[in-house]
Amino acid sequence: MKLKITVLVTSVALLVMAFFSSAHQKALLFDVPPHFPAPVYPFEKNPLTEAGIELGRTLFYDALLSKDNTISCGSCHQQAAGFTQSGQALSRGINDLTTRRNAMPLVNLAWSSHFGWDGGVHDLDLFPMVPIQNEAEMNESLPNILEKLRKKRQYPVLFTKAFGSPDITDERFLKALSQFMLTMVSANSRYDRAVRHQGATFTPSERAGWILVERKCSGCHPEPLFTDFSFRNNGLASTVNDDPGQYGITLNNEDRYKFKVPTLRNVAVTAPYMHDGRFTTLEEVVAHYTGVEHGETLDHLLKRDRETGILGISLTPTEQADIVAFLRTLTDDSFLQDCRFAENKGL
C-alpha cells in the first residue's frame, strides 16, 4: 500500500514537473524582454514551435536556396557580425555579384512592421522572396527551391516535425524562416544589464555618451530598440551611385534619399555603415552627423541642432568619443554567440 502511494505521488509529481517544464520551454521560444514594448508580428498566425524554428534555421543556412547552391541567407547575414555581411560595403551574392545595398542586420524583427532599407516589404513572411529572386543575391525561384527541398532526405522529416505532414509548401517554407528569424532577439548587452540593474555599469565616458544619445539621437534611435522604424534622409553626401531610397518604392519626391533608421544594437560589429556601407568606423558615422548635407528632403531633426541652431548635430570631439563608447555597450555577446542562432552543423 505504502509503495503504491509512493509510486502514485512520484508519478503525479513527475507529471506536474513535466507539464511545467514544457510550459516553461514554450515560453522560452519567444520571450519579450521586460524593458521592451509588445512585438507587432502576428504570432497567432504563425505560432512558434521548436520544430518550426529548427526547420527555419536549417533553411536559413542552406545554400540550396540559391540558383547554383552557393549562397544561403547566412552568407550575407552572419551571426558574429550582428547578421550583416562582415566588412562588405555592398553585400555580395551569387556569381560574386555585388548588390545595390549593405546587408541589414537581422535582429528584433518581431518589432518591425516594414523591412529592407526602402521599406518596400510589409510582412516578414514575404521578405525572403526578395533576396531569393534578386539576380545579384540568390537568383532563384520558390518553386525551384521547393523541388530541391523535396529531393533532399532531411526536409520531408523536418517539415513533418514542424507542420505535421511531409508536404513542402511555400507557406510552410516562409513561415519556418520567419519563426527562426523572430527568435533572434538581442536584449542582453551591457547597456541592457545596466538599465535592468543586473550588475553591469557604465564608465563615465559611456554614461556621458548615453546621456548624449538620449539628448541628441533619440529622435530617430529611441530606446530600447534604438530605432523608431521610420524612413529618413540623414544628410549623406550624394554619390555617383544615386540610390533614391524609399522614393524607389513610392516615386514620391518627398521620399527621395529616405532610408530605414537602423537599430544601434550591436552596431559596433555591423561595419561598414549606411545603406551603401560608405563609413567603415563608428567614429566616421558619428562625425558625419556634425556635417550633414543639406538636401531638400533632409530630415527636419537634422536641419538645426536644438541647442546650437547649427545644421546637423553639434558634437565636440569628446562628445563624439563618448557616444562611440556608449554605442559599444550595445554589443550583445550572448546574442552574437548564441548557438540557437548558429548553423547546426550536425545535420
Add this chain to the structure above:
Amino acid sequence: MITNSVVRIFLLALVTSATFVSCKKTEEDVIDPDTKNSVTVEFENRVGDQKLILGTTPYKNASGESFSLTALNYFVSNISLKNENGTVQKFPNQYFLVKQTDAKSKLITLKDVPSGNYTEMSFMIGVDSLKSVSPVTERTGVLDPTSYGDDGMYWSWNSGYIFLKIEGTSVAVPKTVNANQNFAIHVGGYGGGWNGSAKTVNNLRTITVPLTTKATVRANIAPEVHLFVDALKIFDGPNKLSLATTNSVHSPAVATPVAENYKTMFQVDHVHNNKQ
C-alpha cells in the same frame, strides 16, 4: 383521302395546342431566386479587330509602331452582377488570373448565381488592397506570390501584385533601352500605407459593362458572357502611349496612365443563354 385530312386536322390541332401550351409556358417564366446556376465569363484577348496570338504576329498601335506580344496576364477579382431590379450579386474572395498562354484561365466560372435577369457586370482588374496585405496563409491558388516562377505577377521588393502585365518586342523600343528591343509594362499598386508603411499610387480599376442581352440565369440556363478584350487599348486608350517612350514600366506611380487605358479595353461581344 378522308382519313388523310382527318389526320391533317388532328395534327394541325395538335401543333396549335402545343404552340399554345409552349406560349403559356413562356409567360409563366417565373424567376425562382432559390434556384441557382453558374455564369461563365470568357475573356477573349484581341488586338484591335484581330485575335491576339503570342509570338511574332505583327500588330500596330495608333502611334504607328509595329509590335508583337509575348505575354498578356491580368488579375480579375471582385466580380459582381446586377439584375434588372437593381439587386447586386457579389462574388467576394474569388480571384482569377487570366493568362493568354493558358486557354482555361480565360474562362471564369461564377458558381451559385441566383436565377435572375442580369443587366450589368462589374469586375476589378487587380487584387484589392485588403487581399494585397493579407497573411501568407490566405494567399492561395493564383494569389500565391511564390507560385509564378519566371512569369512573375508579384513585386517581391515592393510588396504587391502585378495587376496586369503586357510584354513583347517592338522596333520602336530604342536599342539603348533594351538591346533586344523588348518591352515590359507591369501595372501594380494597391495604395500602400498599410501599418504605417509608405503610401503608393492606387492603380486598382473597376470596370462596369452593360449586358445588353440580359444574362438570364435559370435552373436550366447557365449563361455565358463573352468579352472582347482589346489589348491595343493599353496603348491607345484615353492616353496615347508610344512604345518609344513607354516600354519599361515597373512601378505604381508611372503605371497609372496604363491603368487608365486598360480600363477601357473590355466590352461585351455577346451573351449566350442556352438551355441545358
